[in-house]
Amino acid sequence: MQLAHRGGAGFRLQRRNNVQKVLISPSSFGQCGTEPLDLLTKAGFETIVNPYGRRLTADEVVGLAHECVGIVAGLEPLDREVLDQLPSLRCISRVGVGMDNVDLQTAAAKGVEVRNTPDGPTQAVAELALGLTLALLRRIPQADRNLRDGIWQKEMGSLLHEKTVGVVGLGRIGRRVAELFLALGCVVVATDPIADHDWLKNHSVSLIPLNDLLGRSDIITLHLAHEPGAGPVIGVEEIHRMKKTAYLINTARGEVLDEEALYNALNEQRIRGAAFDVFRVEPYHGPLIELDNIILTPHLGPYAREGRLRMEVAAVQNLLNVLLSENEVFGRSGDET
Structure with missing residues (x-):
């Protein structure tokens, strides 16, 4: 668990006779086990659960959380306008890694601590990236659709073994992805x-410029964060540098790639295929749906039962570390990354 941001106010929650409230915003929270909700109940908090079965809008967050001291957060907007209307808020604890939906500057000014769960989704997202790659190479979705349509047709695919895999971004997930591909005989x-140059040396992974990686790789997999206000890392020029036989995997953030440029490249077969789990606007209803040479999944990255439960428990413990900071049972976990 990591302290993503600590407000300077040094807030300590004073227990009152009235029950403190916590908003649980992710619509799927608790589906993999009751432990995270049980932790909050045992600690004496009232939980307000997302009633909509989808990502909350800004107005819905304000309506549900206006009396809450904490939010166990998904990807709903927590910008200045929202935070200004939540006077009781003391902690935002993300179920996940990315913080781009949270206005950290405003949170700091208000003394609201913001935490995330950087280790939680690592294995799940890495396995999904590998699974999407194998599905592309062996044309598994096409074979499945054909068989269901009554067509018995063997699809000729490609081996993953000995392919060159380019990993863009070597954070926790990127490093784990590299390790999985190395284990299957790929050059990474x-x-x-x-x-981390020690990690690179120990795993025989070559660090090269992005343009060189794009030209050399058979598979390019994206695992980098998106800075608010920054443009896409992969656009028209970068796609033109790729091999015509290359596959592009994105399980990072939709904003890191120009979706229109990718659509044109796939439609004109300038690259062989792609797989996307993340999009600029979610739910996604765009033109990539029309194409046969891309696999599209609805942000499944962290949605593996074991990993998801660990993330939810960690998010609740992060929240309790702040709100019950006087309680030795839920002491601070430190700032380790």
């Missing part, structure tokens, strides 16, 4: 401005 190259 990577790009990252702050890579």
Whole structure:
């Protein structure tokens, strides 16, 4: 567990006779086990659960959380306008890694601590990236659709073994992805401005510039964060540098890639295929749905039961570390990354 941000106010919750409230915003929270909700109940908090079965809008967050001291957060907007209307809020605890939906500057000014669960989704997202790659190479979705349509047709695919895999971003997930591909006999190259050089040496992974990686790789898999206001890392020029036989995997953030440029490249068969689990606008209803050479999944990355439960428990413990900071049972976990 990591302290993503600590407000300077040094807030300590004083227990009152009235029950403190916590909003649980992710619509799927608790589906993999009751432990995270049980932790909150045992600690004496009233939980307000997302009633809509989807991502909350800004107005819905305000309506549900206006009296809450904490939010166990998904990807709903927690910008200045929202935070200004939540006077009781003391902690936002993300179920996941990304913080781009939270206005960290406003949170800091209000003394609201913001935490995330950086280790939680690592294995689940890495396995999904590998699974999507195998599905592309062996044309599994096409074979499945054909058989269901009454067509017995063997699809000729490609081996993953000995392919060159380019990993863009060597954070926790990127490193785990590289390890999985290495275990299957791939050559792995990577790009990252702050890579761990000891890890690179120990795993025989070459660190090269992005443009070189794009030209060399048979499979390119994206695992980098998106900075608010930044443009896409992969656009028209970058796609033109890829091999015509290349596959592109994105399980990071929709904003890191120009979807229109990718659509044109796939439609004109300038690259062989792609797989996307994340999109600029979710739920996604865009033109990529029309194409046969891309696999589209609805942000499944962290949705593996074991990993999801660990993330939810960690998010609740992060929240309790803040709200019950006087309680030795839920002491701070430190700032380790």
